[in-house]
Amino acid sequence: MQHFALTIIGRDRPGIVSQVTEILYQLGFNIADSSCSILGGQFSMILIISNPKISSKEDFADAFSPLEESNLSVFIRTLKPGGEKRPELEGDLCMISVYGADKPGIVYQVAKVLGERQINITDLNTKLIGADKRPVYVMMIEAMLPEGIEIETVEEWMAELKKELQVDISVRSLVTMEL
């Protein structure tokens, strides 16, 4: 079945989710994975959707025009076959907390270290907190460490960045208790 990724974003207000899902429901779409959250003053929705009767984005794109009219931006991505399936990631999850005085490049520098070593980031959140005059940047990264890469190794990589960026970084294993 053809899957699509649907992204919707707009000024937060009550009723966005119901407005979006009513359209999906009436068209007969299934919502598989989704994640919706407030970022800044914007509500953003990302959904993986499918419909056994719909194989092309042209078949349903028009249905979202009422959303555009109410100031929501809508983007549809057509997934390649299998693109709806999460790849099996082997390894142990870890959490990396990065925080400090706001400055350019925090996300990039940390992500670069991980990316260069083929470490997969599975979740990332950033937020600007603190007083207007002394903004503090907070970033939480959840990453999958492949076999052979230990928390201590990541700590070593981060130690250099800490000095370079003048931020605090801590790494810990994120143990999921399989019960």
Add this chain to the structure above:
Amino acid sequence: MAVKEVLLYPDPRLKEVCAPIDNFDDSVSELLQDLVDTMIDAGHSVGVAAPQIGDIRRAVVVDVSHSKLGKKQKNHGLLQMVNPEIIEKKGDQVVREGCMSVPDYTGNVNRAEQIVIQFLDQNGDLQVKRAEGFEAIAIQHELDHLDGYLFLDRVSSLKTDLFRRKQK
């Protein structure tokens, strides 16, 4: 004895309140052995509750001594528990849990840090034990199964919770 199939939600037996065991007969010993066998067969998971193998009686087994995290902490090894009851709880910890009956999903759950648990052991003798850390979490998770609770009913926060709370 026998390795049993671990039931997956939405099997309705996972949402039942299990019945107390009044007669400690052979069927109870069999059930405990099945639970142990099933736990070991599942890559030595740290616990199995009776409803997970389709028996809705109040029995669970827990053994954290073989898990990567559990063996580093104080623990009681294999615990076979009939009619278990938590009689004291202390502290609070958030832990990310997953469950064999709800594959592919994990969630952050609030659990007590230390518990005192009362139960009948495999010989039918009354035991009272204090557990903490990983073992305490495992026991609380398995006991929830006896009341038809899944960790999904206990999820306390989304991953982004940290940020939400900071917002005024």
